Amino acid sequence: MEYLFTRDWFYEEKHIGSKIKSPVELLVGIQRVVPVTYLQNRQLIYLQKLMGQVLLYPPNVAGWKGNKSWIDPNTLMLRLKLASILLNDAIIDMDIKGEFEDDFEAFYKEKSNRKRFIKTTKSWDVFDSKCEEVSFEALKELLIIAQVDKDTEHFMSGLEITDKRDYCIQLMSIPEYQLC
Amino acid sequence: MKRRDFIKHGTLASSLCLVPSFVKAFESVTNMAMGHKKLVIIQLAGGNDGLNTIIPYTNDIYYKNRPQIAIPKQQLIKVTDDLGFHNKLLPLKKIYDKGFLAVINNVGYPNPNRSHFRSTDIWQTASDHNEYLSTGWLGRYLDLYAKHSYGGVEIDDSLSFILKGEKLNGIATKNPAILYNNTRTPYFEKILASQTDTHLSEHNLGYLYKTMIAAKSSAKYIYETSKTYNTHQEYPNNPFGNQLKTTAEFINSGLESKVYYISMGGFDTHAGQLNKQSRLLDVFSSGIEVFIKDLEQGNTFKDTLILTFSEFGRRLKQNAAIGTDHGAANNVFVIGKHLNKPGFYNEDPDLLHLDTNGDLQYSVDFRSVYATILDRWLEVNDRSILNKSFSRLEFI
Numbered sequence: 001m002e003y004l005f006t007r008d009w010f011y012e013e014k015h016i017g018s019k020i021k022s023p024v025e026l027l028v029g030i031q032r033v034v035p036v037t038y039l040q041n042r043q044l045i046y047l048q049k050l051m052g053q054v055l056l057y058p059p060n061v062a063g064w065k066g067n068k069s070w071i072d073p074n075t076l077m078l079r080l081k082l083a084s085i086l087l088n089d090a091i092i093d094m095d096i097k098g099e100f101e102d103d104f105e106a107f108y109k110e111k112s113n114r115k116r117f118i119k120t121t122k123s124w125d126v127f128d129s130k131c132e133e134v135s136f137e138a139l140k141e142l143l144i145i146a147q148v149d150k151d152t153e154h155f156m157s158g159l160e161i162t163d164k165r166d167y168c169i170q171l172m173s174i175p176e177y178q179l180c
Numbered sequence: 181m182k183r184r185d186f187i188k189h190g191t192l193a194s195s196l197c198l199v200p201s202f203v204k205a206f207e208s209v210t211n212m213a214m215g216h217k218k219l220v221i222i223q224l225a226g227g228n229d230g231l232n233t234i235i236p237y238t239n240d241i242y243y244k245n246r247p248q249i250a251i252p253k254q255q256l257i258k259v260t261d262d263l264g265f266h267n268k269l270l271p272l273k274k275i276y277d278k279g280f281l282a283v284i285n286n287v288g289y290p291n292p293n294r295s296h297f298r299s300t301d302i303w304q305t306a307s308d309h310n311e312y313l314s315t316g317w318l319g320r321y322l323d324l325y326a327k328h329s330y331g332g333v334e335i336d337d338s339l340s341f342i343l344k345g346e347k348l349n350g351i352a353t354k355n356p357a358i359l360y361n362n363t364r365t366p367y368f369e370k371i372l373a374s375q376t377d378t379h380l381s382e383h384n385l386g387y388l389y390k391t392m393i394a395a396k397s398s399a400k401y402i403y404e405t406s407k408t409y410n411t412h413q414e415y416p417n418n419p420f421g422n423q424l425k426t427t428a429e430f431i432n433s434g435l436e437s438k439v440y441y442i443s444m445g446g447f448d449t450h451a452g453q454l455n456k457q458s459r460l461l462d463v464f465s466s467g468i469e470v471f472i473k474d475l476e477q478g479n480t481f482k483d484t485l486i487l488t489f490s491e492f493g494r495r496l497k498q499n500a501a502i503g504t505d506h507g508a509a510n511n512v513f514v515i516g517k518h519l520n521k522p523g524f525y526n527e528d529p530d531l532l533h534l535d536t537n538g539d540l541q542y543s544v545d546f547r548s549v550y551a552t553i554l555d556r557w558l559e560v561n562d563r564s565i566l567n568k569s570f571s572r573l574e575f576i
Contacts, residue, residue: 014195020384050338059301065314068387073329073395074350077362084365094275094337097191098445100226100296100491104460105447107225108419146385155374171368175388 017146017179020067023051026079030172033143034127036086039119047082047118049096051075076178083172085118087165092116093160124165131168136161143171146179183466190482206284217557218431218480221318221342222488223303224464225446226296229494230480230510231529232457232538233269234283238262241531245497249453263526268461271406272513279522280472281515282421285529287549288509288542292492292535296448296506301493304342305568309342317550319345321558322564325438330398332439333430335423342441350390350439351398354426360403363396369486372396402435413474416466424471432478436557445491451501468515485557485576486515489546496531497538508539512549514575521575548573 004010021029030036038044048054052075058064071079074094084090098107122124131139148156150173161167171177235251236242237258243250256264257273265273274280291309293299302309306317315323322331323345332343332350343350353359363369372392409432415421423442430437444464449456468486475481493510509529529540551570553564563569 018384020388025474052338060298062312068384069314070346071388071391073351073391073398074337074339074353076391077368077395080368080392081362081365084367090365093362095354097336097338097340097443098225100300100445101448102226102445103448103456104418104446104463107312149375149385149389151374151376152371155371167537174371175385175392178388179384 004085013147017144017176019180020070021178021180022064022066022070023048023075023079024055026051026082026178029177029180030086033168033172034087035123036120039121039122039178043118046096050094054127055172076137079178080173080175083169083177084121087122087169089117094125107125126163127168131164134164136164136167139164139167140171143168144174144176146176148174148176198218205394208398214325214326216483217559218438218440218484219558220427220431220442220484221502222318222486223300223441223443224447224460224488224490225300225426225443225445226490227492227494227506228447228460228490229449229457229504230285230490231454231494231496232453232504233266234285235264235453235462235501236262236531237248237264239528239531241494247498248452248502249498259522265462266458268458269465271465275469275472275515276523279512280517281518282519282522282525283511283513284525284544284573284575285511285527286509286540286543287489287512287546288423288492288540289547290542291543292508292539293541294492294506294508294537296491301341303489303491303546304340304552314344316340316342316344317565318342318441319346319437321351321554321560322348322350324559324564328398328401328436329394329540330435330437332403332441333402333435333437334441334443335426336443340441340443343439351395351402353399354423356399356403356406356426360399363399368392368396368456390450399569402430402437405435405438406430406433409478411474412477413470415470415474416463418463418467420463420468424467425474428471428474428478431475431480443476449494449503450499450505451503453498472515484516485553486513487549487553488513488515493540495537496534508535508537510540512546514549516576519575525573525575544573545570552576 052070053064081090086093232251235256237253237256242319255267257267258264289309293309303314304316305314318332326348329349329351334340334343334350334352335354336352337348337354339352371433406429409429411425411428415425427440446460472481477482489512490510492507494504494507499505535541547566547570551566552560552572554560554565556576
């Protein structure tokens, strides 16, 4: 381990921010920046199911395949919207699949309440106090460790940044935030 | 991430990832013609009891093992000298009479797994019982023969294993307008709009951007194409009916999607099976009846093949809760206009020679059914998708 962590190549730029975060890494990552409490625990499970990783329930003994396998068009749309869903009360328009053991009604039950919110209490005060001394630029460095695509960079730089909370959600909504 | 993965990923990813893309480009050239045939796969999730669906009504063993849940001779629709349909399958019987239905009995695989999850994975990935694949068989079909995510559509909100490929994933939607709207959130749209150069890099960030672009263009394509067709058929008002309606709108509007996957739930009838299954078969067959009518009206039924399966059948012997437990081999339905061999394709289930759990033994490997469909219907190389050669059947 010491060998590994003391090598220069371990810290090479191309290795940093090149892995796709697992759904749990993504959720925890947001959680660490802005602590959120789920008012209904099952909504946290629901998010995990939609993104394809329920903690402690790997698909088989080989575990999750990870990296690109987390991403399909549907999961990516949700993952990019996740910060807004958790921190900005964006609605979430997706239903989870029913269980095998469900009867017909239960199997489709989740499908009746579209336009739902994830009910959370957000501890923005924690974020505020931590970020008081942090510049916008430093906040970006902190949240995005991957090299930002140059067009997106350009787009971001054209935005008027006024509020740290908004900026934080914006940063968490760009594809680069999916990487670690 | 494991340390080993980290090293592997960091040092090898860049060079290795380039290879499959080249291979893919090469292979897609060999089969440019996608044809216009459609495949609709319906999973009766939970494990449908095939023995009470197609009933061996002259078999004493059947009646002996199911004193409370066997379907009496007077209550079924007799179709052959020894097999009859559940009476809620009257619409399916009509389809059978027209020669549009083939029933393949005893479909399964060696060493059957009785977990819903594992057996579903086996059916969806077309793996061996002891093999763990990370892509679905339709996903591998997309990898080799499709150019866009919308090549394979699941009628749901999240994508199942079956449509996940190595390079290309299908897309899931049960409401194209909502899917399209989800790609139009201000941020998603603006970031994409600001993209000038195409991201051809095989690295993960490039992959993310490409997937965003694919999601957006597929959602737009599906939404704009499918809204040009409105069905005139009255579908049963239940979620399965809605899934079929959406599928028919996709097919009839001329959407280029080739494969569709629908999961209908509720078939895990451990307790109080009779009424439950009755309702389910009613929902299933009345939905299918309208679906076919709808396709006929759009003149697309001739180009559509429907395959239904369950992850397993159910045990011959009823349980103490007036239901049945997870079993093994089961029947599958193939519905299409020009079947080679409509009706009952093979022998009746053999209730005399059960496996050690008391379950039906398979005589047809489910991958033979897939191989046949890939080869004769979708006209692609079944071997490269199933990774092995399976004997083909004659139903199409």
